[in-house]
Amino acid sequence: MNLETMKSIATTVVLLLALLQVLEMAQVQGSLRLLPVEKQRLRWLHRGGGIVALLLMFLIAAACVFGEGLRFYPLRVGIHAVAGSLAIAVLLTKVVITRRARHLLRFNKALGGIAGVLILVTFAAGVVWYYL
Ligand code: HEM
Numbered sequence: 001m002n003l004e005t006m007k008s009i010a011t012t013v014v015l016l017l018a019l020l021q022v023l024e025m026a027q028v029q030g031s032l033r034l035l036p037v038e039k040q041r042l043r044w045l046h047r048g049g050g051i052v053a054l055l056l057m058f059l060i061a062a063a064c065v066f067g068e069g070l071r072f073y074p075l076r077v078g079i080h081a082v083a084g085s086l087a088i089a090v091l092l093t094k095v096v097i098t099r100r101a102r103h104l105l106r107f108n109k110a111l112g113g114i115a116g117v118l119i120l121v122t123f124a125a126g127v128v129w130y131y132l
Pocket of ligand 1: 021022046047049050053094105108116
């Protein structure tokens with residue numbers, strides 16, 4: 001399996017995980033009722049899933065930089081690289097808020113939404129482009 005395929009699979013896993021993250025928190029906040037899991041456990045799963053997504057994104061980013069080199073052209077590659085890096089930065093901010101600055105917890109929802117969109121853009125400018 002080549003590097004592109006491995007990164008594409010890992011990025012698809014991150015995207016699915018991000019979708020699950022949104023569903024979990026929507027249920028915690030009472031907007032929907034899909035998963036047969038109680039709120040406390042869903043919150044715990046959200047935190048664990050978020051850390052797994054973040055670690056996977058670090059690994060994918062390292063594989064991109066060390067496997068392909070750091071470049072921002074053509075435009076698609078630039079969008080992919082910037083969106084992926086911003087997604088990592090946003091998730092790191094969420095970790096800091098969750099563990100060290102809980103008075104800012106109200107921003108975690110918006111940051112989660114932003115991270116989800118950035119992950120989708122990274123996926124669209126990478127995986128989708130390779131395979132469609
Ligand atoms: C838009 C929907 C989302 C909402 C409402 C939301 C909300 C939250 C909240 C309230 C916390 C703090 C949990 C606690 O104090 O126990 C949190 C933590 C976190 N969330 Fe989200 N989130 C959302 C989407 C996402 C997405 C899409 C991701 C990642 C792909 C993500 C990754 C994380 C991470 C990494 C943490 C910190 C975990 C830790 O440090 O233990 N969230 N989120």
